[in-house]
Amino acid sequence: DAGVIQSPRHEVTEMGQEVTLRCKPISGHDYLFWYRQTMMRGLELLIYFNNNVPIDDSGMPEDRFSAKMPNASFSTLKIQPSEPRDSAVYFCASSHGNQPQHFGDGTRLSIL
Amino acid sequence: QQPVQSPQAVILREGEDAVINCSSSKALYSVHWYRQKHGEAPVFLMILLKGGEQMRHEKISASFNEKKQQSSLYLTASQLSYSGTYFCGTEILGGTSYGKLTFGQGTILTVHP
Numbered sequence: 001d002a003g004v005i006q007s008p009r010h011e012v013t014e015m016g017q018e019v020t021l022r023c024k025p026i027s028g029h030d031y032l033f034w035y036r037q038t039m040m041r042g043l044e045l046l047i048y049f050n051n052n053v054p055i056d057d058s059g060m061p062e063d064r065f066s067a068k069m070p071n072a073s074f075s076t077l078k079i080q081p082s083e084p085r086d087s088a089v090y091f092c093a094s095s096h097g098n099q100p101q102h103f104g105d106g107t108r109l110s111i112l
Numbered sequence: 113q114q115p116v117q118s119p120q121a122v123i124l125r126e127g128e129d130a131v132i133n134c135s136s137s138k139a140l141y142s143v144h145w146y147r148q149k150h151g152e153a154p155v156f157l158m159i160l161l162k163g164g165e166q167m168r169h170e171k172i173s174a175s176f177n178e179k180k181q182q183s184s185l186y187l188t189a190s191q192l193s194y195s196g197t198y199f200c201g202t203e204i205l206g207g208t209s210y211g212k213l214t215f216g217q218g219t220i221l222t223v224h225p
Contacts, residue, residue, distance in 0.1 A: 043215040098211045103153035
């Protein structure tokens with residue numbers, strides 16, 4: 001079975017540019033999570049969805065970050081405008097209810 | 113609040129045992145354990161549920177003390193493949209946090225031959 005699929009795997013862009021990260025969850029999973037991982041802050045939950053509806057976005061750093069889930073098989077995390085401090089690994093994960101979360105391979109984002 | 117893991121790092125020789133602890137200030141419904149190898153995604157190890165039994169995955173087992181809001185991960189006869197960073201993720205009891213995990217800061221485990 002296909003796992004959680006994220007794209008791109010790596011992204012290098014200049015400060016001020018718009019960045020869009022994409023995620024395809026495992027089919028049948030009703031929860032989708034976006035995490036950010038850095039050495040300083042560890043693994044932080046940014047936002048999560050249940051049945052395509054955002055449930056908790058309290059972890060979203062600021063208005064520059066937005067996330068959407070237009071359907072059960074696709075979600076995006078957008079940063080506009082991007083800043084160097086946004087550099088991190090961004091993981092998408094999905095689960096069925098409160099069962100194990102399955103993580104994608106992550107997007108390594110570098111903002112110059 | 114983020115759960116607190118201890119120790120922050122541990123170094124072992126192959127075959128030695130280790131214990132990693134995870135402590136929360138809030139009442140918990142479940143504790144999830146994950147392992148992450150360098151440059152890879154976290155991988156699920158096991159879930160411990162409120163009222164549930166101690167779990168085991170190969171030579172790794174875990175316990176959950178609901179009264180103390182603590183969980184421990186036991187690695188027995190460690191293998192080189194156990195090296196990585198171990199995270200606990202806690203799900204708070206009640207409220208509107210169903211399915212939401214808050215992860216600890218991680219414990220770096222290094223196993224040497």
